[in-house]
Amino acid sequence: xxxxxxxxxxxxxxxxxxxxxxxxxxxxxxxxxxxxxxxxxxxxxxxxxxxxxxxxxxxxxxxxxxxxxxxxxxxxxxxxxxxxxxxxxxxxxxxxxxxxxxxxxxxxxxxxxxxxxxxxxxxxxxxxxxxxxxxxxxxxxxxxxx
Numbered sequence: 001x002x003x004x005x006x007x008x009x010x011x012x013x014x015x016x017x018x019x020x021x022x023x024x025x026x027x028x029x030x031x032x033x034x035x036x037x038x039x040x041x042x043x044x045x046x047x048x049x050x051x052x053x054x055x056x057x058x059x060x061x062x063x064x065x066x067x068x069x070x071x072x073x074x075x076x077x078x079x080x081x082x083x084x085x086x087x088x089x090x091x092x093x094x095x096x097x098x099x100x101x102x103x104x105x106x107x108x109x110x111x112x113x114x115x116x117x118x119x120x121x122x123x124x125x126x127x128x129x130x131x132x133x134x135x136x137x138x139x140x141x142x143x144x145x146x
Contacts, residue, residue, distance in 0.1 A: 010088060010089070010142065010143060010144070010145035011086055011087065011088050012041075012044075012045045012048055012086075012087040012088075012142075013084060013085065013086055013087075014041045014044055014045075014084075014085045014087075015082050015083065015084050015085070016037050016040075016041070016082065016083055016085060017080075017081075017082050018077050018078060018079055018080060018081045018082070018083060019079070020079055021033075022037070022079075023078075023079045027078055027079045028076035028077065028078055028079075029076065029077045029078075031073065034071075034103070034112055035069075037085070038085070038101060038114060038116075041085040041087060041101070042087070042099070042116075042118075045087050046064070048142075049138040049139065049141070049142050050138055051134075051135050051138050056135070057123070060132070061122065061123040061124055062120060062121065062122065062123065062129070062132070063120075063121045063122075063123050063126075064097070064118045064119070064120060064121070065118065065119060065121060066116055066117070066118055067096070067117045067118065067119045068115075068116070068117040069114055069115070069116045069117070070114065070115040070116075071112065071113070071114050072112065072113040072114075073111075073112055074109075074110045074111055074112060074113065075105070075109055075110065075111050076111070077103070077105060077111050077112075081105060081106055082106055083103050083104065083105055083106070083111060084103070084104045084105075085101060085102075085103055086101065086102045086103075086104065087099055087100070087101050088100045088101075089139060089142060089143040090115075092131070092136065092139050092140060092143065094130050094131070095119055095120045095121075095128040095129055095130055095131060096117055096118065096119050096120075096128075097117070097118045097119075097120070097131075097139065098115070098116070098117050099114075099115075099116045099117075099118065100113075100114070100115055100116075101113065101114040101116065102114075120132075120135075
């Protein structure tokens with residue numbers, strides 16, 4: 001477990017239990033499940049900065065699809081472990097957002113690294129759009145804590 005004093009400023013941390021449903025017959029995480037877990041962490045981060053997807057998607061008709069994700073698998077995660085997801089903002093563009101993620105095991109060893117680029121889009125046109133100013137400010141507020 002971690003405490004707030006263990007979390008570097010400007011970093012969002014979420015712990016996830018590796019469940020049976022995440023694993024292949026060898027008892028290690030089946031790689032596509034990392035992307036599902038990561039998406040849940042990203043959704044939790046948006047809520048953390050005060051811009052939950054229930055508001056942005058349902059009410060504002062704005063999406064944040066992943067346009068690119070680079071992944072490096074370092075070591076396996078096993079059924080029953082609790083892993084730590086660490087999210088940091090590395091760049092905010094006109095309509096893009098670059099996030100860096102690390103997954104760390106209970107032994108402190110790195111398991112997976114992700115470099116993710118998301119894009120603000122209109123759900124009506126499915127085209128990129130500039131970040132609304134309140135969302136941009138929320139992202140920058142989080143980023144400036146680093």
